[in-house]
Amino acid sequence: MENLILQQIEKYKAGINRKYPYLNGLNNEQLSAVLQTEGPILVFAGAGSGKTRVIIYRALYLIKKGLAEPNRILGVTFTNKAAGEMRERIKKTLDNQSSLPEFSTFHSFCLKVLRLHAHLIGYKESFIVLDEDDSGKLIKAAVSELNLDEKVYTISKVKAFISKHKSEYINSEETTDESSPLKKNFTNIYRNYNEKLKELNAMDFDDLIFNSVLLFEEKPFVLSFYQDFYKYIMVDEFQDTNYIQDKFIKMLAGKHKNLCVVGDDDQSIYGFRGALVDNILKFKNSFKDCKEVHLGKNYRSNESILNAASNVIRINKKRAAKDIAPVKKGGKPVKVYRFENEESESGYIAREINLLVRHAGYSYKDIAVLYRINALSRGIEAGLINNGIDYQIYGGLKFYQRKEIKDVLSFIRFAVNPQDFLSFKRSVQCVPTGAGETTVEKIKRIADENNIHIFTAFQKGLLAGIKGLKLKESGLFETERMADKSKLLDYFELILKIKETAGAAKADEIIKTVFEESGYESLLKEKAEKDVLQNNRLDNIEALIKAASNYPNIQEFLDASAMDTEIGIDKEETNKVTLATIHAAKGLEFSVVFMVGMEENIFPHAKSLGDELAIEEERRLCYVGITRAKDLLYMTCAETRKTDKGNKENNMSRFIKEIDLRNNN
DNA sequence: TTCTCTAAAATTTTT
DNA sequence: TTTTAGAGAA
Numbered sequence A: 001m002e003n004l005i006l007q008q009i010e011k012y013k014a015g016i017n018r019k020y021p022y023l024n025g026l027n028n029e030q031l032s033a034v035l036q037t038e039g040p041i042l043v044f045a046g047a048g049s050g051k052t053r054v055i056i057y058r059a060l061y062l063i064k065k066g067l068a069e070p071n072r073i074l075g076v077t078f079t080n081k082a083a084g085e086m087r088e089r090i091k092k093t094l095d096n097q098s099s100l101p102e103f104s105t106f107h108s109f110c111l112k113v114l115r116l117h118a119h120l121i122g123y124k125e126s127f128i129v130l131d132e133d134d135s136g137k138l139i140k141a142a143v144s145e146l147n148l149d150e151k152v153y154t155i156s157k158v159k160a161f162i163s164k165h166k167s168e169y170i171n172s173e174e175t176t177d178e179s180s181p182l183k184k185n186f187t188n189i190y191r192n193y194n195e196k197l198k199e200l201n202a203m204d205f206d207d208l209i210f211n212s213v214l215l216f217e218e219k220p221f222v223l224s225f226y227q228d229f230y231k232y233i234m235v236d237e238f239q240d241t242n243y244i245q246d247k248f249i250k251m252l253a254g255k256h257k258n259l260c261v262v263g264d265d266d267q268s269i270y271g272f273r274g275a276l277v278d279n280i281l282k283f284k285n286s287f288k289d290c291k292e293v294h295l296g297k298n299y300r301s302n303e304s305i306l307n308a309a310s311n312v313i314r315i316n317k318k319r320a321a322k323d324i325a326p327v328k329k330g331g332k333p334v335k336v337y338r339f340e341n342e343e344s345e346s347g348y349i350a351r352e353i354n355l356l357v358r359h360a361g362y363s364y365k366d367i368a369v370l371y372r373i374n375a376l377s378r379g380i381e382a383g384l385i386n387n388g389i390d391y392q393i394y395g396g397l398k399f400y401q402r403k404e405i406k407d408v409l410s411f412i413r414f415a416v417n418p419q420d421f422l423s424f425k426r427s428v429q430c431v432p433t434g435a436g437e438t439t440v441e442k443i444k445r446i447a448d449e450n451n452i453h454i455f456t457a458f459q460k461g462l463l464a465g466i467k468g469l470k471l472k473e474s475g476l477f478e479t480e481r482m483a484d485k486s487k488l489l490d491y492f493e494l495i496l497k498i499k500e501t502a503g504a505a506k507a508d509e510i511i512k513t514v515f516e517e518s519g520y521e522s523l524l525k526e527k528a529e530k531d532v533l534q535n536n537r538l539d540n541i542e543a544l545i546k547a548a549s550n551y552p553n554i555q556e557f558l559d560a561s562a563m564d565t566e567i568g569i570d571k572e573e574t575n576k577v578t579l580a581t582i583h584a585a586k587g588l589e590f591s592v593v594f595m596v597g598m599e600e601n602i603f604p605h606a607k608s609l610g611d612e613l614a615i616e617e618e619r620r621l622c623y624v625g626i627t628r629a630k631d632l633l634y635m636t637c638a639e640t641r642k643t644d645k646g647n648k649e650n651n652m653s654r655f656i657k658e659i660d661l662r663n664n665n
Numbered sequence B: 001t002t003c004t005c006t007a008a009a010a011t012t013t014t015t
Numbered sequence C: 001t002t003t004t005a006g007a008g009a010a
Helices: A002-013 A021-025 A028-035 A051-064 A080-093 A106-121 A132-145 A155-167 A181-200 A205-218 A220-229 A243-252 A303-313 A342-359 A374-386 A403-416 A421-430 A437-449 A454-459 A482-501 A507-517 A520-530 A532-548 A554-562 A612-626 A654-659
Strands: A041-045 A073-077 A102-105 A232-235 A259-263 A291-295 A297-302 A325-328 A335-341 A367-371 A391-393 A469-471 A477-479 A577-581 A590-595 A629-643 A646-649
Touching (some): A051 A073, A051 A232, A051 A259, A080 A102, A102 A106, A132 A421, A155 A243, A205 A220, A205 A243, A220 A243, A243 A259, A297 A629, A303 A629, A342 A367, A342 A590, A342 A629, A403 A532, A403 A554, A421 A437, A454 A482, A507 A554, A520 A532, A590 A612, A612 A654
Parallel strands (some): A232 A259, A367 A590
C-alpha cells in the first residue's frame, strides 16, 4: 500500500498526471494524506505541518475526481472560526460549483440534525439552546430547590459533573453512583437540572451531541439517512474529541467508513473538558484496515523555536513517538526575562513591541501576547495603552454573550419558544415593565398551576389580577388601571407581534422592532448620555441587526447566535497586537509571540500542581503556545504579581527551565 | 414591590 | 476590574 502511494506520488511529481495541478504545492506526506481517499485514515499532523491545507486539498481532490458531490463531504471542526476559514478557502478554489462541502463544528452540525428530527425524541421543534450562563442559572435553581449548600455544590462543580456525564453518554436516570451523600446529591441535581431543561424545551451544549447520538440509536432510519448521505467525513483536531463525539463520528461514518481524522496528541489541551487523547492514540484499534500518515515537516516556526518546543514536549511520558523537523533553519534564541513585578513586565513588552515595529520591520498585527489565564490580560492592556499600542483581545468576551445582545434576543427567544422561562424573565425585566421578582414568580406559578405556558396564560386572561391585566373578548387586552400596568401590557403585545411575524419577517427586521418598541433603545440611549462607555452597546446592537440581515429567518439566526457564530459580525482588518489565552490561540500563528506570566502557580496553573496528568496537559499547552511563533519568541515572568489577594511571589515556570536554553540557538 | 445606588466578590482553560 | 448582592428610596 505504502509503495503504491509513493509510486502514485512520484507519478504526480513527474508531471505525468496534470489533471490535478493544484496538488503540486503539497509535499509527499501531505499528498499521501490527500490521495488515500478510501477507508479510515489517521493523520498525525504536528504543529505548523499544513494540516488545514491537507483537509482543504483532500476535499478538493474528492470533488474534482468525482468521488462525491461537494455537499456529501463533511468536515468537522471544534471552532466556528476554523469551520468558517475552511468554508472560505474551499469556496475560493471551487468557483462555480453547485454546492459546497459541509464544514461545521460538532455542535452546529448536531444542532442542524436536531432541528430536523428532535421531535422524534420528545422535543418540540422550536427547542432552544442554552448558553453556559443560562444553564448555570438552571443549576443554581436546582441546587436551591433541593435545599443544598451553594458553597459545596458550586455552579462550576455541578457543571463539571453534569458535563462529564453527558460527554460519557450517561443519562441522569442511569447515573447510579450514589456511594456517598455527596455523589447522590450531585446525581439529584443532575436529574433536577435535566427536568428543568425539558420544561423549558431547551438543550445545553452537551445535549446537542448527546441527543444526536440518542436520536441515531433510537431511530436507526435517521442514522441510516445521514450515513448514506455523507460519503466522506474528515475531523479536525481529533485529539480534542471526547467519548461521545468520537462515538458520534464513528456512527456517522459507519456505512462508507471513509473517515479521515487529523490531529496531534501533543496539542491535546481540553482534557479538563473530557477530551480523550486515547481517541486519537487508539483510533487504529477501531478499524483494522486503517491507514496512517505523519506530517512531520513544520513550515511555521524556525529551528530555534521548534527546538524549544521539542525540549518541552519530550518530557511528557504519554505521547506517540514522533519527530517534527523545521523547514526554516536557524533563528534567534528564545528570549527569557524575569521582572520585578507585572508592571515592569508589561512595560517592557510594550516598549519591545514598539522597537520591533519601528526597527525590525514587523507590524502590530504580526505580534501576539499569550497568557495562561484571562486575568493576566489586564496588566498587559495597561502597558500597551500607556505606550499607545492598539490591541484586540482574541476570543475574549463573546459577542453573543454580551448583556445587551442577550437582552434583545431574549424577547425573540421567548416569542419563538413560549416554554423559555429564562428568556421571559430576562426580557420582561431588562426594560422597566413593572414586573420584578415577585410578579415574574407569580406569573410562572399561574402558568405552572394551569399546566400551560406563560404566554398562553396571558392569552387566556389568567394573568388578570396581576398588575390588573384583563382579557377582552377579542383575545386582546385592556387594563383596569392603565397607569400602572400599561407597560406590562405593551410587553405582551410586543411578544404577540413577534410571534405573528416570526415566520415571515426577516431576522433583522424583527430585531429592529424589538429594539425600538420594547423601550430598550431609549433605555440604552439614556444610559449612553450619562456614560460614554455605554455608547458601544448601541454600536453592538447595530452590529447585531447587520449580522441578522445575513440570515434567511429568525430561527436560523437564533441558532447561529447560540453557537456564537460570528458570521456577519464585522471584524475590522486592522493593524493591532493580538492578546489571547493560549487555548484561544490554538490554530493561529504570529511572527512574534510573547508568552507572559511564565510562573509556577500560573503556568502550570496552581490547580494542576501535584497531578502528573494535569501537569502534562499544561506542558502540552506550553507546547501549543511556543509553536504559535514563527520568528521570535519571548517568555517573561515576574517575581511578584498582584492577585485578588494581594501580592504573590512566584518562582519561574518549570517550563522555562525545560527549554534548556544552552541547547537552544 | 420595584428600581437605583453603593459595596463586595470573583477569575483556568471553552463549543 | 466587571459583575452580583443588599439596602434604601419611590
